[in-house]
Amino acid sequence: MRRFHLQPGAALRGRVSVPGDKSVSHRAIMLSAIASGRSRITGFLESADCLATLHAFEAMGVTFVRDGEALEVDGVGRDGLHAPDGPLDLGNSGTSMRLMSGLMAGQRFDSRLVGDASLSRRPMARVIEPLTRMGARIEGQEGGRAPLIIQGGQPLKGIDYTPPVASAQIKSCVLLAGLYADGVTRVTEPGVSRDHTERMLSAFGVIIEREARTLSIVGGQALQAADVAVPADLSSAAFFIVGATIAESSAIVLPGVGINPTRRGVLDILKRMGADIRLHDERIQAGEPVADIEVRSASLKGVDIGGDEVELAIDEFPAIFIAAACAEGTTRLTGAAELRVKESDRIAVMADGLSRLGVDVNVADDGLTIVGNATGPAFGGARIESHDDHRIAMAFAMAALRASAPIEIDDCDFVDTSFPGFVALAAEAGLQIRASEVSE
Ligand SMILES: O=C(O)C1=C[C@@H](OP(=O)(O)O)[C@@H](O)[C@H](O)C1
Numbered sequence: 001m002r003r004f005h006l007q008p009g010a011a012l013r014g015r016v017s018v019p020g021d022k023s024v025s026h027r028a029i030m031l032s033a034i035a036s037g038r039s040r041i042t043g044f045l046e047s048a049d050c051l052a053t054l055h056a057f058e059a060m061g062v063t064f065v066r067d068g069e070a071l072e073v074d075g076v077g078r079d080g081l082h083a084p085d086g087p088l089d090l091g092n093s094g095t096s097m098r099l100m101s102g103l104m105a106g107q108r109f110d111s112r113l114v115g116d117a118s119l120s121r122r123p124m125a126r127v128i129e130p131l132t133r134m135g136a137r138i139e140g141q142e143g144g145r146a147p148l149i150i151q152g153g154q155p156l157k158g159i160d161y162t163p164p165v166a167s168a169q170i171k172s173c174v175l176l177a178g179l180y181a182d183g184v185t186r187v188t189e190p191g192v193s194r195d196h197t198e199r200m201l202s203a204f205g206v207i208i209e210r211e212a213r214t215l216s217i218v219g220g221q222a223l224q225a226a227d228v229a230v231p232a233d234l235s236s237a238a239f240f241i242v243g244a245t246i247a248e249s250s251a252i253v254l255p256g257v258g259i260n261p262t263r264r265g266v267l268d269i270l271k272r273m274g275a276d277i278r279l280h281d282e283r284i285q286a287g288e289p290v291a292d293i294e295v296r297s298a299s300l301k302g303v304d305i306g307g308d309e310v311e312l313a314i315d316e317f318p319a320i321f322i323a324a325a326c327a328e329g330t331t332r333l334t335g336a337a338e339l340r341v342k343e344s345d346r347i348a349v350m351a352d353g354l355s356r357l358g359v360d361v362n363v364a365d366d367g368l369t370i371v372g373n374a375t376g377p378a379f380g381g382a383r384i385e386s387h388d389d390h391r392i393a394m395a396f397a398m399a400a401l402r403a404s405a406p407i408e409i410d411d412c413d414f415v416d417t418s419f420p421g422f423v424a425l426a427a428e429a430g431l432q433i434r435a436s437e438v439s440e
């Protein structure tokens with residue numbers, strides 16, 4: 001088991017190049033695999049989650065070749081995947097399982113999607129239900145959990161679907177199944193969620209229409225190979241953005257980070273709290289908006305967060321909670337029950353860790369309230385459990401910048417699911433961090 005050890009204090013400074021976007025990398029593999037021709041992906045995130053997606057498509061006959069910085073993919077066409085020899089192991093990755101269940105429902109062969117203990121606890125009824133309505137034969141375990149067993153060769157039909165929660169994973173699953181369905185598939189979003197799938201489908205030549213909150217896709221369309229330049233991951237950048245904000249005398253620049261409007265809630269929330277965040281050289285890279293992000297230390301104040309803003313920052317709340325603990329006054333998050341069904345229950349696990357560090361926190365069913373401490377150290381020292389959740393581990397690592405004593409974080413192996421190289425990059429930026437292997 002990997003443990004992080006952090007010494008208190010220090011500042012973050014310099015240029016911090018975080019690796020590629022996880023959501024975009026998954027989609028780049030999936031769409032290039034079922035496109036016709038050779039696609040070239042640059043900036044692909046070589047993390048455990050994205051490699052799980054890549055290996056699943058390798059097992060279905062797709063060839064990936066590394067060419068220097070690029071990953072070349074020989075797409076097999078919409079109907080060219082082969083039956084895998086065994087189950088497709090998607091590890092810790094909710095995105096892989098939910099998006100691929102849509103793709104697998106449209107194949108002629110059977111598949112079995114499995115994951116680790118955390119993924120096997122996460123709700124899959126949210127994809128089983130719409131896919132079943134489309135005519136798929138898909139079965140989960142009790143309570144709608146993985147493994148998912150998908151029977152191939154079922155004719156799918158387009159449906160009109162409104163997911164029960166705003167979720168890019170549900171939306172993408174249904175749209176991808178829609179590629180294999182007869183007629184039109186429509187998804188009406190109950191709230192805005194990240195639109196990487198729609199943008200990338202267009203880049204691969206698929207016609208997908210949006211009218212207000214409804215997306216429509218006509219089944220049977222073919223994908224043409226495309227080049228994808230994956231932006232740096234804003235969700236990974238978020239830890240450094242919060243770190244540089246809360247640590248005195250900090251100044252960093254994060255180059256080439258994705259700032260897609262359906263994803264950039266963390267920037268808007270932190271700015272509302274008083275953060276000094278500036279965007280430079282805003283540009284479009286392979287259909288996605290990116291910018292260089294400059295961050296300097298700033299004094300923060302507590303804010304209320306809720307409504308549509310929640311999904312726009314869904315993965316960044318562990319980091320935002322650390323910022324809230326360093327803000328003057330109270331931060332109140334509501335409408336965020338989805339945080340309870342991520343890699344861990346991020347409301348309970350963050351509240352537990354914050355309490356151990358001496359922060360005044362109150363938990364509700366759908367959010368929490370944090371009373372911040374804007375002057376001096378905001379955290380004491382303690383050993384924290386990350387509950388095998390990458391984002392919990394990295395968020396608490398940043399807390400050390402405003403702690404009065406050392407912090408240790410257990411179960412940090414899962415950081416590699418989204419951010420390989422985190423420790424080295426954070427240390428280079430100034431965080432006093434080291435990792436050790438300890439026996440369980
Ligand atoms: O589509 C995606 O790539 C993701 C969507 C989000 O999940 P939901 O859409 O279910 O909220 C997010 O939490 C996840 O890390 C990645």
Ligand SMILES: C=C(OP(=O)(O)O)C(=O)O
Pocket residue numbers: 049092093094095096315342343391418
């Ligand atoms: C929730 C996350 O990912 P996934 O759903 O793909 O496991 C995340 O990366 O924070």
